[in-house]
Amino acid sequence: MGIKRKLSDIIREIFFPEGITCNVCGKELDKEQKEYSLCDECNGGLIGVKDGSVVRGEREIISVFRYEKTARKYVLYYKDSAKPYIADYIGKYLAERYVMAEMKADEVCYVPSSPSAIKRRGYDGMKYVATKFSEITGVKLNENLFRKDGIDQTKVTNEKRFENVKDKFMSRGGFSGTVVILDDVVTSGATLNECADVVLSHGADKVVCLTFAAACEPKTTTEEIKTSVCETKDK
Numbered sequence: 001m002g003i004k005r006k007l008s009d010i011i012r013e014i015f016f017p018e019g020i021t022c023n024v025c026g027k028e029l030d031k032e033q034k035e036y037s038l039c040d041e042c043n044g045g046l047i048g049v050k051d052g053s054v055v056r057g058e059r060e061i062i063s064v065f066r067y068e069k070t071a072r073k074y075v076l077y078y079k080d081s082a083k084p085y086i087a088d089y090i091g092k093y094l095a096e097r098y099v100m101a102e103m104k105a106d107e108v109c110y111v112p113s114s115p116s117a118i119k120r121r122g123y124d125g126m127k128y129v130a131t132k133f134s135e136i137t138g139v140k141l142n143e144n145l146f147r148k149d150g151i152d153q154t155k156v157t158n159e160k161r162f163e164n165v166k167d168k169f170m171s172r173g174g175f176s177g178t179v180v181i182l183d184d185v186v187t188s189g190a191t192l193n194e195c196a197d198v199v200l201s202h203g204a205d206k207v208v209c210l211t212f213a214a215a216c217e218p219k220t221t222t223e224e225i226k227t228s229v230c231e232t233k234d235k
């Protein structure tokens with residue numbers, strides 16, 4: 001945890017005490033709104049994904065919310081050094097879905113940021129998300145997965161995403177049993193597919209993918225995904 005995080009925690013505690021004001025609009029909260037630090041209006045901006053899971057790139061990916069309104073703001077916030085604490089809330093929603101879906105995993109890992117993104121932000125937001133998820137669910141955190149620098153997925157078209165992400169992920173060590181891979185947003189599913197391949201080739205028996213948000217309409221085949229127009233990730 002870097003200095004940036006600690007400083008922003010202090011600033012947050014002074015100006016936005018947890019559970020007292022809304023994480024999105026800053027409005028003062030009632031007692032029953034405090035658990036998630038969202039006022040009713042902003043909480044209403046969290047729109048659940050219909051059916052919960054979609055198949056992208058031939059892999060089932062479970063997503064919690066649609067990538068719009070409050071969920072979209074949360075994804076932007078947790079990568080912002082002024083609001084890294086939003087990662088804890090994202091981790092909480094993911095843990096809830098994990099429990100609700102009765103998923104059973106031995107290890108949890110996350111889609112890591114590239115070295116240049118970590119350098120720019122001072123931290124890897126998904127690491128915080130996964131740490132919170134692990135704390136709540138008791139699933140062991142595995143930090144072996146890492147990413148090489150390359151062209152960001154948001155800079156390429158959907159058709160090029162599977163190709164662009166090829167060989168961008170590696171592992172420092174092994175995985176075991178069923179591994180749940182977490183990410184913030186799924187668009188084409190290319191990144192999660194690639195990570196799943198790496199995790200499986202490093203000892204995992206099975207992988208399940210879980211994301212906080214889903215950026216486009218559920219598609220059933222790789223061809224449909226490749227030709228569809230999805231909102232890009234702000235990564």
Ligand SMILES: [Zn+2]
Nearest residue numbers: 022025039042
């Ligand atoms: Zn609000």
